[in-house]
Amino acid sequence: MTEQHQARGPVAPGVTAAVGPSASAAVAESRDIPQATVSRLASYLRVLEMLADDGATIVSSEELAKACGVGSAKLRKDLSFLGPNGVRGVGYDVTRLRKRIERALGLDRGHRVVLVGVGNLGRALAGYGGFVRRGFAMVALFDTDPDLVGTRVGDLVVRHIDTLDGACADLQATIGVIATPDDAAQQVCDALVAAGLRCVMSFSPVALDVPDHVELRRVDLAAEMQLLSFSSARNNEQPASAQVIGSSGVPSTEPRNGSVIAP
Structure with missing residues (x-):
């Protein structure tokens, strides 16, 4: 959601x-x-x-x-x-x-995206080619795991999160993405805000606190699956229905093969 x-x-x-x-x-x-x-x-x-x-x-x-x-x-x-x-x-x-x-x-102005958390989800997001086509360039990846820092994901080398502040300024980043474990999400969010980012997307279900001037989007993949579960249960009772439930909870006639990760 x-x-x-x-x-x-x-x-x-x-x-x-x-x-x-x-x-x-x-x-x-x-x-x-x-x-x-x-x-x-x-x-x-x-x-x-x-x-x-x-x-x-x-x-x-x-x-x-x-x-x-x-x-x-x-x-x-x-x-x-x-x-x-x-x-x-x-x-x-x-x-x-x-x-x-x-x-x-x-x-039309394009956006430069930094991502924190280079686990399975982070790597999938970093490798998604559709972002560039839609005006979003992934410019930096960050993590704290010494086994990941210095490794390469596509064309990017994973940096330590301690370098986040300076890197965001040098790269003129405009959007930060959080793909970390839940217990680190708020700390990472604080670091992104401190680095000057005003637009943050989090893939953690944890509610995050941000200042009023920061725009936060939270993508809860489990909640999206729960909505699909509801839709599946309802459609089993009414097999003739072609409706699906969107993120807002409102019935939609969009195709069923849409992706949550790829906007």
Whole structure:
């Protein structure tokens, strides 16, 4: 289950300090978008990327809404936060809409990610190629295990967490990911905040304390499986149902083969 620390006002995930007039406009635009809409924009973007890969240039609101498991009226309302989009009777330009959503989510500026905890989950995250495609570059890995420090994971050499502060500054990191055992999660979170990071994602189910200016996302994989268990039990009772339960607990018509780790 993904949870979000509520900062002062709704802020799109990944929004950090902006540079230049266009970036400032993007931040201002994002702050006007409700958090529920931000979550759906990420789903729209994922589908638009798939459509682009298939060579599609135009998509109707009905087609996009169906692929994302939402109503077309809700989709049109969500996209209205981005300004004028699409042509009545024609549809949305796939490339143009992708760029508008990427800008609203702050992805057009790119993000530099550091990860703490190079166990099995950490290695899987570090090796996931989809992050780069979506604007997230993994720039550093950290751990405390002497058997791991100095080893290589892909193109990165694992560093000791004692070097976290200086490395984050040198690498201009914008997002920190916690993939450590639960008992170390808060200490690592504190270190990331002390290093100046304002966006943190934790794969620990432990509730973490962060300052108001820090945006925290918590991904609880076990909770996601519990939701799938509920869906499975319900579908066994109603085999004709095609609904699944999303992270928000709201029924969705998204395909069942979605990945929790890969956003």
